[in-house]
Amino acid sequence: EAGVVQSPRYKIIEKKQPVAFWCNPISGHNTLYWYRQNLGQGPELLIRYENEEAVDDSQLPKDRFSAERLKGVDSTLKIQPAELGDSAVYLCASSLAQGGSTGELFFGEGSRLTVL
Amino acid sequence: SQQGEEDPQALSIQEGENATMNCSYKTSINNLQWYRQNSGRGLVHLILIRSNEREKHSGRLRVTLDTSKKSSSLLITASRAADTASYFCATGIHDMRFGAGTRLTVKP
Numbered sequence: 031e032a033g034v035v036q037s038p039r040y041k042i043i044e045k046k047q048p049v050a051f052w053c054n055p056i057s058g059h060n061t062l063y064w065y066r067q068n069l070g071q072g073p074e075l076l077i078r079y080e081n082e083e084a085v086d087d088s089q090l091p092k093d094r095f096s097a098e099r100l101k102g103v104d105s106t107l108k109i110q111p112a113e114l115g116d117s118a119v120y121l122c123a124s125s126l127a128q129g130g131s132t133g134e135l136f137f138g139e140g141s142r143l144t145v146l
Numbered sequence: 147s148q149q150g151e152e153d154p155q156a157l158s159i160q161e162g163e164n165a166t167m168n169c170s171y172k173t174s175i176n177n178l179q180w181y182r183q184n185s186g187r188g189l190v191h192l193i194l195i196r197s198n199e200r201e202k203h204s205g206r207l208r209v210t211l212d213t214s215k216k217s218s219s220l221l222i223t224a225s226r227a228a229d230t231a232s233y234f235c236a237t238g239i240h241d242m243r244f245g246a247g248t249r250l251t252v253k254p
Binding site: 034063065070071072073074075078085086121123127133134135136137138139140 | 177179181187188189190191194234236240241242243244245246247
């Protein structure tokens with residue numbers, strides 16, 4: 031079975047340019063997460079989806095970041111315009127929530143963004 | 147938000163030695179999870195311990211949980227160079243939030 035797939039793996043852009051990241055979760059996983067990980071730090075939650083509904087986007091900088099999960103499967107995270115401080119690894123994860131609590135998260139390999 | 151905090155930040159040991167990492171958290175949990183991240187890769191789930199469990203084993207891994215102290219520990223026995231990675235604990239009920247991690251280096 032395929033794991034969580036993310037693309038692109040690497041992206042280099044100039045500041046003020048837009049960028050988008052794509053995630054395909056594990057089939058059947060109803061919960062999808064986007065995390066941002068800065069160098070030497072742990073992942074920080076940006077947004078969590080339950081099916082197609084964003085149930086926690088409190089940490090998403092809404093002035094420049096947007097996300098969608100159409101049909102409750104694939105998801106896209108967009109940054110427009112990008113700033114130097116957005117350089118980080120963007121991780122997508124999925125899980126199958128059971129009994130109202132979160133089980134094991136399955137992560138993709140991440141998309142490394144460098145903003146010049 | 148709930149977030150685990152790992153201690154120490156970095157740990158360097160010789161191959162064959164045991165490595166112990168600790169995690170503290172602030173609020174009630176349903177479960178606590180440990181993950182490993184090799185350099186440049188995504189996180190990989192290692193073990194999940196439920197709030198009503200005190201100890202759990204998986205191969206060379208041993209995890210303990212003390213809900214009265216809001217803390218957990220991860221023990222890796224007989225470490226190998228391949229165990230070199232960052233280790234994170236994660237807590238949450240409906241989502242999982244991570245600490246800054248422990249960077250483990252195992253020297254051959």
